[in-house]
Amino acid sequence: MGKEFSIVPKNVPRVETKFRRVVTPLPHPDSIPTLEKLRKFEPISMRGQPPIVWDRAEDVFVYDKYGNRWLDWSSGVLVTNAGHGMPEIRKAIIDQVNSGLLHNYVFPSEERAELAELLVSVAPKGLDKVFLLTTGSEATECAIKLARAYGIKRGGNKKIGIIGAERGFHGRTLGAQQAGGIPGQKGWIVNEDPAIVQVPFPDGYWTTDTSFDLFLKTIHAKGLEDKNVAGVIIESYQGVGPDFAPVPYIKELAAWCQKNEVALIFDEVQAGFGRTGKFWAFEHYGVTPDIICCGKGISSSLPLSAVIGRTEIMDQFGPGSMTSTHTGNPVCVAAAIASVKKIKNDKLTENAARLGPILETGLRALQKKHPEIIGHVTATGLVGGVQIVKRGKKEPDHDTAHAIIEKCFHKGLLFFSPVGAWGQTVKIAPPLTITEEMLRDGLAVLAEAIDEVA
Numbered sequence: 001m002g003k004e005f006s007i008v009p010k011n012v013p014r015v016e017t018k019f020r021r022v023v024t025p026l027p028h029p030d031s032i033p034t035l036e037k038l039r040k041f042e043p044i045s046m047r048g049q050p051p052i053v054w055d056r057a058e059d060v061f062v063y064d065k066y067g068n069r070w071l072d073w074s075s076g077v078l079v080t081n082a083g084h085g086m087p088e089i090r091k092a093i094i095d096q097v098n099s100g101l102l103h104n105y106v107f108p109s110e111e112r113a114e115l116a117e118l119l120v121s122v123a124p125k126g127l128d129k130v131f132l133l134t135t136g137s138e139a140t141e142c143a144i145k146l147a148r149a150y151g152i153k154r155g156g157n158k159k160i161g162i163i164g165a166e167r168g169f170h171g172r173t174l175g176a177q178q179a180g181g182i183p184g185q186k187g188w189i190v191n192e193d194p195a196i197v198q199v200p201f202p203d204g205y206w207t208t209d210t211s212f213d214l215f216l217k218t219i220h221a222k223g224l225e226d227k228n229v230a231g232v233i234i235e236s237y238q239g240v241g242p243d244f245a246p247v248p249y250i251k252e253l254a255a256w257c258q259k260n261e262v263a264l265i266f267d268e269v270q271a272g273f274g275r276t277g278k279f280w281a282f283e284h285y286g287v288t289p290d291i292i293c294c295g296k297g298i299s300s301s302l303p304l305s306a307v308i309g310r311t312e313i314m315d316q317f318g319p320g321s322m323t324s325t326h327t328g329n330p331v332c333v334a335a336a337i338a339s340v341k342k343i344k345n346d347k348l349t350e351n352a353a354r355l356g357p358i359l360e361t362g363l364r365a366l367q368k369k370h371p372e373i374i375g376h377v378t379a380t381g382l383v384g385g386v387q388i389v390k391r392g393k394k395e396p397d398h399d400t401a402h403a404i405i406e407k408c409f410h411k412g413l414l415f416f417s418p419v420g421a422w423g424q425t426v427k428i429a430p431p432l433t434i435t436e437e438m439l440r441d442g443l444a445v446l447a448e449a450i451d452e453v454a
Contacts, residue, residue, distance in 0.1 A: 002423065003402050004047045005409075007035045012410040019061075019441050020412025021069040027051040028066040048417045050409040057084035060431045060438060062414055070414035071442055073430045077416055078270040078383070081297035082342045083433040089301055092338035096331045103329060112328035115337050119308055122279060122340065124288040129314035131307045132328035136269035137171025139293040139305040142322075143233060144175055146291060146309065147263035149316050151230025154261050161229040163219060165201040167240050167421040170233060170267055170293075179233050182421050197222045201234075203243035205376040205387070206421075210245070212252040226260045233265040233293075236272075236281035239427075240420040241378045241385045250285040257290075263313060265291040269305065270383075273297035274343050274432050277353030277381030284380070300339040304332040348432035352381035355439055359384050359428065362443035369447075370454050373400060384428035386446075387420065396422035400453060407449035413442050 009029045015022040027035065031053040039047060055065045060083065062070045075081065082089065096102075101109065116130040133139050144162055151159035164170070166181035178191040181198035199218040202210035219229070232253065237244045257264040266289040271281035275297060282289060290313055295305030303326075307314070326332075343349060360379035363386060367374040375389035388401040401418035404426055408415055419427045430442070 002048065003398070005050050005402075005406060005417075007032060007039075007051045010410070015412045017412070017441070019069075019071045019438055020445070021067065022410065022412045024066045024068060026068070026410055027053070028064060028068070030066065031064065050405065050414065050417070052409070052414070059083040059086065060434050068412070070409075070412050071430075071438060071445075072414045073428050073442055074414055074416045075297075075429045075431050077296070078275065078429045079296045080300045081273045081275060081432045082300040082339045082346075082348060083431045084300075086300065086342060086433075088342050089299075089335050089338045092334040093302070093331055096334035099330075101330045103326070105325065106323045106327050109328070109330055109333075111330045111333040111337070115328065115333045118337060118340055119306055122344075123292060123308045124280075126288065126310055127290075127292060127308050129309055129311050131314065131322065132333070133295075133305045133307065133324050134303045134326050134329075134332075135171070136267075136293065136295040136305050137173040137176045138324065139269065139295055139307050140170040140179065140233065140265075140267055141173060141175040142307050143263075143265045143291045143293050143309075144179060144231065146307070146313050146316065147231025147233075147265060150263055150313050151261075153316065155227060155230075158228045159230050160195045161219075161224045161231075162196045163224070163229060163232045164196065164198045165234055165238065166198045167201055167206065167238060168198065168233075168235055169239050170235070171269075194223070195228075197224055201238050201243065202245045202249050203238060203241060204246070205243070210249055212249050212256070215249075215253065216256075226256075229260060229262045231263040231265055232257055233267060235267045235270075236284075237276065237380065237383070239270055240425055241376070241387070242271075242276075242380060242383045242427075243378055244281075244284060244380065247285050250287055254285075254287040254289075263290045265289060265293065267293045269293055269295045270297075270429075273340065274349030274352055275381055275383050275429070277349060277356050279343075279349050281380075297343075298339065299332055299335040300342075302329075302332040302335045304329070304336050343432065346433075351434075352432050355434070355436060356381040358436060358439055359443070362440070362447075363428075366447055366450055370450055373397065373454055374450075379428070382428075382430055382432055382434065385420075386426040386428075386450075388418075388424050388426065396420070396424035398423035401426050403453045404446075404449050407452055408445055411445050411449065413445040413449075
């Protein structure tokens with residue numbers, strides 16, 4: 001996995017529809033100097049996306065300088081839940097910039113107080129403290145630290161075990177990668193911490209055993225005793241799919257965590273803020289975690305993340321001992337307040353719930369037509385995935401997934417590069433402002449691309 005898209009301009013069929021416009025070779029020849037400059041001065045790892053040099057993005061559309069317009073099914077990697085560059089969010093950012101307060105470290109600010117209160121108001125009862133950070137990786141690493149500290153406090157120095165899931169993704173920093181379970185992926189950090197283990201994720205496709213007994217058997221086989229586990233960190237849906245665990249499994253997990261005084265952490269970084277048709281994706285399970293990690297869609301724009309948790313877990317460290325340089329940056333906070341309010345006021349969560357069955361039905365129709373290369377499809381709300389396999393085999397096929405995304409790019413439908421443990425998934429994540437007509441248009445384009453590649 002990890003293929004680059006070609007930056008050699010290619011003549012592609014002209015597209016001129018209500019939602020998409022492609023009127024030049026792709027990438028446009030005049031954008032090549034920028035692409036080459038990025039290749040010269042950035043690491044190779046940054047070359048993975050379709051080669052469109054973004055000029056602007058508005059609501060559900062992305063534009064280049066040359067007259068092309070894409071219907072965006074990436075949300076800038078699940079960030080722009082409230083839409084790209086929405087007027088309310090832009091105004092909040094501009095007003096904050098014009099106020100003169102651009103940075104204040106962790107000195108008190110009205111803006112930070114307002115957002116903390118707002119996030120507690122949308123969190124489950126009992127999760128009443130908020131720590132603002134910058135990235136999802138920061139949030140998940142912070143949650144691991146909090147869980148371990150709480151474990152030591154409750155059970156001594158051996159209660160430090162952290163359980164993640166195979167094929168899990170919690171970020172690209174060291175601790176986040178150790179908690180995740182993609183050790184075979186290029187660039188992944190090998191986990192050498194014996195107190196961090198992964199269990200199979202019960203998606204029902206790559207892992208067919210979806211019983212909670214498998215969880216217990218796995219941790220015991222890896223030498224971890226129940227009493228020595230401090231925390232379980234799990235994506236509310238696993239990003240490779242999106243795949244949800246069975247509800248009974250998660251209910252058993254929550255009960256086991258409570259019995260053994262284990263902090264249950266749901267990673268909502270890409271799943272929260274209405275994406276799945278519920279404000280928090282863990283609501284599908286009917287359980288409440290001890291800690292929520294969130295980010296991405298929190299601001300629909302600027303870098304911000306948060307850890308939301310129970311007071312006894314969040315208040316473990318004294319004044320000045322758990323902070324961050326850009327904690328609750330006032331400009332990012334202003335964007336987040338506007339974004340969360342827009343998601344709620346415009347009922348974008350409800351829109352995702354309404355359109356979710358249409359997306360799922362469309363993806364299942366694609367699978368029915370091409371069962372030889374589409375191994376697994378899932379969709380909940382406005383997040384979906386098409387997992388591509390080698391023809392007639394249950395083996396991931398990154399190259400074909402990559403080709404499908406490139407075809408869509410040439411037709412005016414924008415995805416980010418294939419995701420998943422093996423880069424086999426075409427991930428669908430439009431802004432939550434998308435209409436049914438736009439959704440059906442995108443499904444038609446995806447169907448065309450798969451037909452051509454298949």
